Amino acid sequence: MARSLFILSFSSLSLVSSGPTMDADLELENYMSSLMESDKSWESLSASYSGSKDIERKHVSEGNNGVTVSMVSLDSILPDDILDKIFSFLPIASIIRAASVCKVWYHIIHSMRFIWANKLPQKPWYFMFTSNEAAAGYAYDPVLRKWYNIDLPCIEKSNWFVSSSNGLVCFMDNDSRSRIFVCNPIIRDWKRILEPPGVVFPDYSSLAISVDRSSHRYTIVVIKSKQVPDDFSQWDFSIHRYNSERKSWESSINMVLPGWRGGDESVICNGVLYCLIHSTGVAGNADLRHRLMMYDISVTTPHVSSMLVTKPVPCxxxxxxxxxxxxxxxxxxxxxxxxxPDIIKGIGIWGLDAGEWVEVARVPHRFFQGFGELDDVFASSGTEDLIFIQSYGATGLLVFDMSQKQWKWSAKCPVTKRFPLQLFTGFCFEPRLEIVS
Structure with missing residues (x-):
């Protein structure tokens, strides 16, 4: 739809001095189609995006039967705010390509007139790690159904902790759990965050980031869990919060969880931190396995009692x-x-509404079988209306649209499995141009 609107906007506004316009319109449409459907790597796209200041706009001056055809530039007819609106219908990859068409478009897209607040919400991309060690991989655009070869900044290994929100991605190393970076993978802007307080080598950790869409300020939360020496039933549990505006860590909370430990899963929704805690198999809770813990991180004076809100999972x-x-x-x-309990028989999706779990959907059997041999654990992430589900043992990526209740497989990943123990994982993020770390 966006692509059709983009091409239609150009072909319908072409003016001819004399003679038929069919060939001129066809040439322009073919040119824009080739621009939109180019199989360039993301590096070449980024290079053309950043270096397009010297690119002149294309003029067509030849038609059928020797009749001279002149194309009147779209930007000479439409005011910039209308061009902004046309650009707002494009996916992020097409906006970057559009910035390479001519100087005027480049400056419109880069200027303050192109306000991201007027941009329609972007469908999230999914970055798939394709190496057990290196942080190499491809990013999938579900709108154009294309994979892009992207080099992520900061991250060194594919087993690092990852969290994303509103265009920014946060990474934390999996060794000391103290090296934390925030970056925009589209424009490759990044910065390193101060090391969080607490134990340096926890047994379990999780990472979450929440970015304010209007102010671009962000909050990072690191959860650490470490076994109390000589007591498997007792686990130290701490929460550490980073404020980007103050550039400091604040409001650490420390407590002991009897019979439960932290895990590697957490997220921030509407100012509330949610994390999954795991049963240690003692204290009579061996059958519960997981519980959801909730903590309001917006409170100015944190107290342990304010986080002692847990809820069982739906099954x-x-x-x-x-x-x-x-x-x-x-x-x-x-x-x-x-x-x-260690054998998976299906995959379900639930939403938490007014404190109660509501089942949204289950992966249909034919899609569940499409994963092949699925382990008891898998990768899944999402934002806006899309959820991505991926098996660790293959590159198949299943996409679920929450608004349309529609399941579909992604386009085939350009990487295939080369050896039996090769693992794949990934994360999703919203592609944005204007936000920096």
């Missing part, structure tokens, strides 16, 4: 993935067999 799960969809908490979970 026995092999794993759970917490997702922020338009400030609503959504969980994607592997549904465990009743008598074999």
């Amino acid at each position: 026995s799960l092999t794993c759970g993935r917490l997702i922020n969809l338009k400030e609503r908490l959504v969980m994607v979970g592997g549904i465990a067999k009743y008598d074999k």
